[in-house]
């Protein structure tokens with residue numbers, strides 16, 4: 001039996017992970033499940049999987065969790081430190097699926113165990129790349145990419161001919177505004193922006209897909225995971241989301257990974273790695289697709305890609321600043337405080353103000369994350385006025 005922990009078990013990736021674990025009860029024992037504030041879902045999952053521990057980050061949700069799990073053998077805890085402590089419990093495999101920089105310290109705690117960490121939480125690697133990769137190396141941990149594009153590239157590099165890689169290609173659906181004019185995007189509502197054309201995901205990443213900050217964050221994530229410069233990471237808009245990522249080798253071979261738009265496929269790849277496990281996910285019916293389209297992204301309508309590439313080239317805290325400012329801007333857009341195109345405007349302004357100071361320690365990353373949030377909040381109120 002392998003032991004597993006799921007950080008962010010109540011979210012979109014977390015629920016897909018729990019679904020896979022429920023189908024393979026004989027192979028995995030659940031050490032800890034961690035949620036933000038959804039005590040009902042967390043309790044249901046903990047009972048279904050007979051988890052040793054269930055932790056809810058929000059202390060206000062603790063009483064509900066306690067009453068839902070009273071009489072069961074599941075231990076319970078709450079609060080930020082309890083989340084980090086749960087992540088630190090030794091588990092053979094940990095799913096890191098808390099959204100945003102809130103997931104950073106829990107991921108680092110899991111990495112320190114020196115086992116396998118399946119990384120969905122791209123913001124953690126974007127904001128603290130050096131710190132995380134150093135921790136992975138020091139602990140001898142294995143970082144397995146869950147993000148569909150990175151998992152695709154990882155699978156396409158299975159023969160490990162890394163020195164023969166010319167470039168990698170991340171595909172992008174183009175989001176709900178792929179064909180929209182700037183005027184339409186200026187007036188876009190949260191409801192429209194949340195409607196992803198191909199994937200069903202949490203709110204934050206759905207908005208990131210609509211602005212294409214998701215792809216920008218993914219370029220930075222790929223640079224960290226595959227140790228490649230920004231110039232060797234291409235983005236290709238592919239509205240069908242059938243091809244998830246590709247690796248072009250120096251001999252001209254282009255190896256791609258394909259699959260239906262179901263995150264249980266890459267999650268299963270990391271859960272069973274280095275073996276494979278069966279899933280019930282729908283199989284691709286390529287004959288049902290008349291065409292597969294590919295085109296270059298439009299950086300005029302989607303400045304997020306340019307900003308992320310700039311942050312990656314600048315280095316230091318620039319990616320952390322971009323990601324933190326984006327988190328605040330996405331919240332403000334969802335709360336209808338700012339408009340859709342204001343998200344990128346606000347991030348650019350915060351980047352201009354804070355630049356790219358050094359960030360080679362966790363404290364420095366957290367400091368610049370906090371500064372960026374502060375600047376972004378100030379700008380949000382200016383835009384709202």
Ligand SMILES: NC(=O)C1=CN([C@@H]2O[C@H](COP(=O)(O)OP(=O)(O)OC[C@H]3O[C@@H](n4cnc5c(N)ncnc54)[C@H](OP(=O)(O)O)[C@@H]3O)[C@@H](O)[C@H]2O)C=CC1
Nearest residue numbers: 008010011012013035036037038057098102120121201202
């Ligand atoms: N969804 C997808 O298909 C993909 C997601 N990703 C990445 O995976 C991560 C998760 O995305 P997704 O599942 O969509 O997001 P969701 O919003 O659906 O889920 C987020 C999870 O994190 C929990 N959470 C939020 N804040 C905290 C906190 N402070 N402490 C502990 N737990 C917290 C939430 O708990 P609760 O709901 O109980 O409040 C929930 O379990 C993101 O980084 C995203 O970019 C990457 C590729 C694909």
Ligand SMILES: CC(=O)[C@@H](O)[C@H](O)COP(=O)(O)O
Nearest residue numbers: 147148172173174175209214
């Ligand atoms: C499923 C996944 O990995 C998401 O990151 C997805 O790629 C988002 O879609 P976009 O390609 O529109 O950003």
Ligand SMILES: [Mn+2]
Nearest residue numbers: 147148149218
């Ligand atoms: Mn992705």
